[in-house]
Amino acid sequence: MESNYTSLLLVFTRNATLGRVKTRLAASIGDAEALKVHKALMQQTIDQTSQCTCDKVVYYSDAIDANDLFSKNEFRQEVQSGKELGARMQGAFTAEFSHGYTSIVIIGTDCPELDEASISLAFKQLEVSDVVVGPALDGGYYLLGLSAMHNELFEGIAWSTSSVLSETIQIAERLSLSMAFTPEKRDIDTFEDLTSSNFGRVHFPHLVDQ
DSSP: OOOOSSEEEEEEEOOOTTTTTTTTHHHHOOOHHHHHHHHHHHHHHHHHHHTOOEEEEEEEEOOOOOOOSSOOOOOOOEEEEESSSSHHHHHHHHHHTTOOEEEEEEEEEEOOTTOOOHHHHHHTTTTTOEEEEBTTTSSEEEEEESSOOOGGGGGSOOSSSTTTTHHHHHHHHTTTTOOOOOOOOOOOOOHHHHHHSHHHHHHHHHHHTT
């Protein structure tokens, strides 16, 4: 895919497989409804990023899905590699920086509050900062931007815990990296997240209002 951009939006997502997505949410609403939420969040992410003026790539958890929602005309498609999230993100950033990009922002498909303005802000901040982080309300982050590769940011972190953000900041400070932040937002991981969000009230009122 030819490009004139030096910035890249990298989207991490799980393949839309019944029983393999939104497992914490599925414990409350069942696998079938959790899959619907996952697909709705994927579509929301696509809509949110449609106006971003940068290259875009989606990294699937298991395999490239030829029939999912991500358009091949808009998103280059790759597969994640590595045993845990840190290694998978580290591998993706390393591979993409090797293509010559000077700024890369990674997001997931769990944050319905994420918008094009926040992504654009992150790329703008990377012009003067080494690292940009989008804090999530659960203590993690919904966005990470880098202007160069720093492997330490992906190593020794207790992933999927409430300390991810604080550990990441500590590592960046230890490396004397300049940091910037986008506004704090809510991920959708649990039933409480769904019921507390406008996304849940609008798209899944039959679950939120029960």
